[in-house]
Amino acid sequence: MSNPLPTIYLARHGETEWSLSGRHTGLTDLPLTDNGRKYAVRLGERLKGMHFPKVFTSPLKRAATTCALAGFGEVSVEEPCLIEWNYGDYEGLTSSEIRTKNPGWFLFRDGCPHGETPTQIGVRADDLISRLRALDEDVLLFSSGHILRVLASRWLGLDASNAEHFLLDTASFSALSYEHTLSHPAIRLWNDTSHIS
Numbered sequence: 001m002s003n004p005l006p007t008i009y010l011a012r013h014g015e016t017e018w019s020l021s022g023r024h025t026g027l028t029d030l031p032l033t034d035n036g037r038k039y040a041v042r043l044g045e046r047l048k049g050m051h052f053p054k055v056f057t058s059p060l061k062r063a064a065t066t067c068a069l070a071g072f073g074e075v076s077v078e079e080p081c082l083i084e085w086n087y088g089d090y091e092g093l094t095s096s097e098i099r100t101k102n103p104g105w106f107l108f109r110d111g112c113p114h115g116e117t118p119t120q121i122g123v124r125a126d127d128l129i130s131r132l133r134a135l136d137e138d139v140l141l142f143s144s145g146h147i148l149r150v151l152a153s154r155w156l157g158l159d160a161s162n163a164e165h166f167l168l169d170t171a172s173f174s175a176l177s178y179e180h181t182l183s184h185p186a187i188r189l190w191n192d193t194s195h196i197s
Contacts, residue, residue, distance in 0.1 A: 007175050010143070015033045015170045024090050037069055043066065063142045083088060084120030091150065118159070123153045145168045175190075
């Protein structure tokens with residue numbers, strides 16, 4: 001992946017019991033499953049030989065453990081903006097369970113009662129993006145699915161609601177960069193799971 005322009009690499013955490021069952025996992029600090037741990041190691045094998053001047057991880061253990069098992073625990077720095085979406089009253093529920101109480105609910109449009117709105121998580125993503133762009137170097141991030149999807153959407157200048165279009169599997173690897181110049185942000189790689197397939 002040779003690219004003269006800075007690239008922001010995204011690593012989603014490995015599988016947890018709730019990601020496996022489709023439960024919204026925001027601030028609940030769950031461990032990885034055995035498969036989640038195995039795939040985090042494979043993600044590390046995928047990243048071998050790549051150079052990342054800076055590595056940041058969500059403070060939540062599913063991301064921090066993935067980071068450590070991938071071989072970057074000793075060089076990583078916790079970044080609070082990488083914490084997953086706060087699902088408020090919908091924490092631990094599946095989308096179908098939520099829709100039995102609130103038909104027509106859609107996370108990226110409606111947010112969560114007593115949790116974050118799409119605007120709030122978009123502002124959080126914008127704050128992180130502005131700091132990452134100021135670094136002007138390659139960076140590796142370990143975090144959770146919905147915040148990484150919002151980060152990709154905001155990287156491109158799209159509303160946070162457009163994150164619905166960026167599906168992201170556990171232990172996947174993605175890259176945000178630019179086309180030709182810093183004024184043209186682009187997605188370089190998305191949802192690569194070749195290391196676990």
